[in-house]
Amino acid sequence: MSRTLVEKIWDAHVVKREESFPDILYIDTHLIHEVTSPQAFDGLRKRGIPVFRPKQTVATADHNVPTLNQHLPIKEELSRYQVDMLTKNCAEFGIELYGLGHPYQGIVHVIGPELGITLPGKTMVCGDSHTSTHGAFGAIAFGIGTSQVEQVFATQCLLQQKPKTMKIEVNGTLGKGVGAKDIILYIIAQISAAGGTGYFIEYAGTAIQALSMEARMTICNMSIEMGARGGLIAPDQTTFDYIKGREFAPKGAEWDKELAYWKTLYSDADAQFDKVLSFKAEDISPMITYGTNPGMGMGITEHIPAIKSQPESEQFSYQKALEYMGFEDDKEILGRPVDYVFIGSCTNSRIEDLREIASFVKGKQKASDVEVWIVPGSKQVEKQAIQEGLDKIFEAAGFQLREPGCSACLGMNEDKIPAGKYCVSTSNRNFEGRQGPNARTMLVSPLTAAAAAVTGKISDIRELL
Amino acid sequence: MRKFEKLKSRVVPLPIENIDTDQIIPARFLKATTREGFGENLFRDWRFDSNNQPKADFIMNNPTYSGKIMVAGKNFGCGSSREHAAWAIQDYGFDVVISSFFADIFKGNALNNGLLPIQVSDEFLDVIFQAVTKNPNTELVIDLENQTVLLAETGDQESFEINPYKKSCLINGYDDIDFILNNKNLIEEYEQSK
Numbered sequence: 001m002s003r004t005l006v007e008k009i010w011d012a013h014v015v016k017r018e019e020s021f022p023d024i025l026y027i028d029t030h031l032i033h034e035v036t037s038p039q040a041f042d043g044l045r046k047r048g049i050p051v052f053r054p055k056q057t058v059a060t061a062d063h064n065v066p067t068l069n070q071h072l073p074i075k076e077e078l079s080r081y082q083v084d085m086l087t088k089n090c091a092e093f094g095i096e097l098y099g100l101g102h103p104y105q106g107i108v109h110v111i112g113p114e115l116g117i118t119l120p121g122k123t124m125v126c127g128d129s130h131t132s133t134h135g136a137f138g139a140i141a142f143g144i145g146t147s148q149v150e151q152v153f154a155t156q157c158l159l160q161q162k163p164k165t166m167k168i169e170v171n172g173t174l175g176k177g178v179g180a181k182d183i184i185l186y187i188i189a190q191i192s193a194a195g196g197t198g199y200f201i202e203y204a205g206t207a208i209q210a211l212s213m214e215a216r217m218t219i220c221n222m223s224i225e226m227g228a229r230g231g232l233i234a235p236d237q238t239t240f241d242y243i244k245g246r247e248f249a250p251k252g253a254e255w256d257k258e259l260a261y262w263k264t265l266y267s268d269a270d271a272q273f274d275k276v277l278s279f280k281a282e283d284i285s286p287m288i289t290y291g292t293n294p295g296m297g298m299g300i301t302e303h304i305p306a307i308k309s310q311p312e313s314e315q316f317s318y319q320k321a322l323e324y325m326g327f328e329d330d331k332e333i334l335g336r337p338v339d340y341v342f343i344g345s346c347t348n349s350r351i352e353d354l355r356e357i358a359s360f361v362k363g364k365q366k367a368s369d370v371e372v373w374i375v376p377g378s379k380q381v382e383k384q385a386i387q388e389g390l391d392k393i394f395e396a397a398g399f400q401l402r403e404p405g406c407s408a409c410l411g412m413n414e415d416k417i418p419a420g421k422y423c424v425s426t427s428n429r430n431f432e433g434r435q436g437p438n439a440r441t442m443l444v445s446p447l448t449a450a451a452a453a454v455t456g457k458i459s460d461i462r463e464l465l
Numbered sequence: 466m467r468k469f470e471k472l473k474s475r476v477v478p479l480p481i482e483n484i485d486t487d488q489i490i491p492a493r494f495l496k497a498t499t500r501e502g503f504g505e506n507l508f509r510d511w512r513f514d515s516n517n518q519p520k521a522d523f524i525m526n527n528p529t530y531s532g533k534i535m536v537a538g539k540n541f542g543c544g545s546s547r548e549h550a551a552w553a554i555q556d557y558g559f560d561v562v563i564s565s566f567f568a569d570i571f572k573g574n575a576l577n578n579g580l581l582p583i584q585v586s587d588e589f590l591d592v593i594f595q596a597v598t599k600n601p602n603t604e605l606v607i608d609l610e611n612q613t614v615l616l617a618e619t620g621d622q623e624s625f626e627i628n629p630y631k632k633s634c635l636i637n638g639y640d641d642i643d644f645i646l647n648n649k650n651l652i653e654e655y656e657q658s659k
């Protein structure tokens with residue numbers, strides 16, 4: 001019988017299937033971090049049971065860590081306590097930890113792929129909704145809550161209903177200055193922040209196949225922003241080339257065996273999806289969000305949609321969002337001044353993002369009244385950036401290159417955007433207060449963020465290239 | 466986990482769409498390492514101003530409305546996977562959240578904690594909002610066994626869906642770990658077959 005890629009991987013991981021029960025799904029790899037794990041470890045202690053498969057679990061500290069002076073003890077007491085707890089818990093339960101100071105430390109969704117832990121055909125979970133990032137390799141990867149973290153600790157399995165499947169095709173060629181982030185912001189704006197709920201999404205089409213692995217991660221990363229459980233892309237030569245030679249990737253005969261399996265991981269030609277959507281790459285321009293959910297996005301030269309163009313039942317929420325942002329409907333956003341530029345997060349903090357920004361910024365200066373933070377996704381990204389001399393380019397431009405972590409993506413450490421200020425951000429969420437109480441976030445691609453940094457206002461990158 | 470059977474209560478209406486978990490519990494309050502105490506910061510930035518004074522115009526600061534049931538606009542609980550959102554709602558004193566649409570992870574988290582998420586039709590959601598606006602003392606009766614939501618005053622009623630397994634977990638106070646642990650031999654067999 002023909003099956004979709006999701007079905008192939010899912011079926012290969014079912015431990016038990018029973019009528020009217022969720023499947024018991026085996027989890028190959030469990031990633032954890034300091035914020036959503038402590039209560040799960042406590043749960044194990046209360047039950048008096050160990051972590052069932054500690055070797056299939058990898059930990060890092062990312063959400064709560066400072067991005068300056070990481071070699072010093074964390075100043076903020078609660079953050080320090082939480083990070084210390086992770087260290088203690090990992091030691092007690094025998095879990096490998098890439099904590100502060102470790103050369104592999106970084107945002108959990110950046111380190112998995114770069115270390116060769118993320119592989120095609122795997123099932124992967126993490127107590128973090130952007131676990132969908134790993135789907136770029138053709139894995140089933142999704143975010144879970146803390147009770148489920150405890151479940152995976154205890155059993156290496158999850159009780160899960162098999163999701164519905166959706167295929168989103170993007171065909172054609174992207175225009176100048178338009179990248180993966182614009183594709184995904186465009187799709188979310190088209191189908192809304194709830195448009196993918198209940199589905200696992202497979203991205204396909206020529207525009208997706210043409211993307212690098214890191215660009216594919218940007219796409220899959222934001223699947224959750226349309227409500228989807230996860231998103232994935234069938235592995236191909238680009239995937240295999242990226243994985244080969246990475247620290248924990250299979251080697252020698254093991255590699256050949258795995259590769260042969262990976263090559264079977266695609267949706268059969270006549271596989272049935274529950275829903276299929278199709279978009280043209282040529283229709284996508286540099287995108288920006290103007291509201292307080294990622295579905296409130298538009299082409300950067302467009303006008304903010306009119307309140308009265310919204311369904312009546314949603315006008316109140318829509319107006320509330322625009323008030324929060326200090327925007328008026330039916331107006332342009334282009335040319336509006338910007339206070340902060342944040343380049344980072346598991347969406348856009350990998351080496352290709354930094355290279356792209358550096359090549360645009362080289363020889364330019366940031367606008368004088370803009371603060372620009374670049375927070376690399378991991379220690380390895382940071383090291384690579386320095387080896388390539390990108391740090392010098394950023395320094396000359398007046399951009400601050402910080403140390404790895406989630407940082408102003410969620411403002412859990414001290415990297416917060418002050419109340420009322422406008423931040424152009426390469427992260428994935430523009431929710432009220434996400435980057436700090438009353439901070440105003442506009443989501444964009446790395447290039448559009450760099451353009452705002454240099455001009456001090458919302459600018460169309462296509463005019464600057 | 467606490468057992469859930471039947472509930473009759475007044476409601477707190479939040480007629481806003483796309484309420485994300487960053488609103489329910491902002492990230493800066495996620496530093497605790499236990500499950501307790503999050504209710505204090507439920508909807509923190511909607512409930513309190515920057516000087517920690519209650520905002521008079523936010524419904525949860527209005528004593529006219531109270532109860533164990535929260536009713537919210539569609540796509541409730543989108544965004545971050547933080548289970549702290551479910552803990553905060555429960556810790557504040559809610560046992561049920563009603564909306565016309567829930568984000569997946571939130572729904573799962575709620576169920577895993579004995580907080581019952583009930584999805585009703587857009588029309589019925591509207592009926593509830595209107596009834597509560599007209600009379601803040603409106604009571605709802607939630608019957609999990611029979612899977613119904615009833616407006617006590619008018620008799621308006623709708624039934625809701627729930628996975629039969631999850632329903633039995635709520636009614637009996639079981640959790641998933643108990644269930645999976647009973648299948649440990651199958652897990653080991655699966656591992657060996659790989």
Ligand code: SF4
Nearest residue numbers: 130345346406409410
């Ligand atoms: S960078 Fe942001 S979205 Fe990504 S894991 Fe960290 S907090 Fe979550």
